[in-house]
Amino acid sequence: MPAIAALVGRxxxxxxxxxxxxxxxxxxxxSDKTIEVERSPAYGPGHLPAKAKKGRLNVSKxxxxxxxxxxxxxxxxxxxxxxxxxxxxxxCTVCASNQNRSMEGHLRLxxxxxxxxxxxxxxxxxxxxxxxxxxxVYKFNETSYDSIYRELEAKDPRLYRANGLLNxxxxxxxxxxxxxxxxxxxxGMPRLKHKEDKGSEGIEGGVPDVVITCEERCWDAVVxxxxxxxxxxxxPVHVINIDIKDNHEEASIGGRGIVDLANSxxxxxxxERSKTGALAFDAGGAVGRSSFDERVPDVLxxxxxxxxxxxxxxxxxxx
Numbered sequence: 124m125p126a127i128a129a130l131v132g133r134x135x136x137x138x139x140x141x142x143x144x145x146x147x148x149x150x151x152x153x154s155d156k157t158i159e160v161e162r163s164p165a166y167g168p169g170h171l172p173a174k175a176k177k178g179r180l181n182v183s184k185x186x187x188x189x190x191x192x193x194x195x196x197x198x199x200x201x202x203x204x205x206x207x208x209x210x211x212x213x214x215c216t217v218c219a220s221n222q223n224r225s226m227e228g229h230l231r232l233x234x235x236x237x238x239x240x241x242x243x244x245x246x247x248x249x250x251x252x253x254x255x256x257x258x259x260v261y262k263f264n265e266t267s268y269d270s271i272y273r274e275l276e277a278k279d280p281r282l283y284r285a286n287g288l289l290n291x292x293x294x295x296x297x298x299x300x301x302x303x304x305x306x307x308x309x310x311g312m313p314r315l316k317h318k319e320d321k322g323s324e325g326i327e328g329g330v331p332d333v334v335i336t337c338e339e340r341c342w343d344a345v346v347x348x349x350x351x352x353x354x355x356x357x358x359p360v361h362v363i364n365i366d367i368k369d370n371h372e373e374a375s376i377g378g379r380g381i382v383d384l385a386n387s388x389x390x391x392x393x394x395e396r397s398k399t400g401a402l403a404f405d406a407g408g409a410v411g412r413s414s415f416d417e418r419v420p421d422v423l424x425x426x427x428x429x430x431x432x433x434x435x436x437x438x439x440x441x442x
Contacts, residue, residue: 210393213238214385215331217341219245221263221302224337224367226295227378233298233322235382237389240314240326242305244336244344250288253279263304268296287371297321306348310442311356330407330442333388334360335381337367337374339436346440354441358407361388361419364436380430387422391415 214237216228221243229241248261250271261271272292275283283289299320314320314329336342342364349362363384367377395415396404403411416439423437 209236210389210396211237211325212333212385212389212392213326213331215239215334216241216337216381217244217305217334217345218337218367218369219243219341220248220250221304222248222250222295223291223369223371224374224377226291226298227374228335228337228381229322230294230298231378231382232385235385237322237385238325238331239322240303240317240320240329240331241299242303242308244305244341248302250275251286253282261302263302264307265301267301268292268299270301272296291371305345310352330356330358332360332392332407333385334362334440335384336362336364337377338369339364339366342436346438349440349442352442356442357409358442359409359412359416360440360442361416362438362440363423366434377433380426380433383429384423384426387426388419391418391422 214232216225216232216239218225221241225241225243229239232239243263245263248263248266248271250259250261252258259271259275269292272289275288275292280289299317308329310330312329314323314327317323318327334345336345342362345362349360365377365380365384367373367380392404392415395412395418399411399414404415405411409416419439420437423435427433427435
């Protein structure tokens, strides 16, 4: 398997560099399923706990035990990008109902080979009904896109095909099971039930590097929620709002803008990662990513010049 061979090569380079400094890494070997690293018991801060002797990475599924693995994959290898050697930031897209704008962004980012998840911030999922006072309302986390599609198709197929809802829901059900609510999401909880979602590879651990909201009130809700959580992971995350009008045409334009921004941010991240070192950068801490964090506003400013009709807001928050 060429991807694993390439990863083993990078592991071996990492082993040699660490051995010269601390003599902590004793052996590195791999099979077609796993990579095994055996280390001496003299660990320092940020390394394996004293009780650990071996770390394993399941490359085929990219499942990493962070307590026992010397590092974890963030966009490297077969599960994290367009090629085995590519680096990919992990993204999260957010709108009110996790239906139109966030799902357009989710789909486009996944097609661009970025690991991505998506959410809504509303109390309920609301879709247009026959009149402005009769919306179709559903619960987050409990209702699938397919069931909504079938219900609306049974109610009035002509209406919901004409206003684009059936087309939108048809797209959504090809991306993931159903709408998820941001406030109900447990950050860092492995997303084991979402392995069939588009863009799920590389973000199984459930911790994105960048959150992109599609409306100011959604940005406010995300930032307020992160403050209320108290940063249990002590991990920085960039929260960027891109104002996108909630219609199908503007969502399509916004999706293209989101991918353009993702590419620019990823280019910056890859550049800073090469300077800092993959081990420190991929750990996701403030120290390892400080140079990247400081340059994000500059990248956003350059992006804004290319997309003047998509006003943006940025802040650095913490998981």
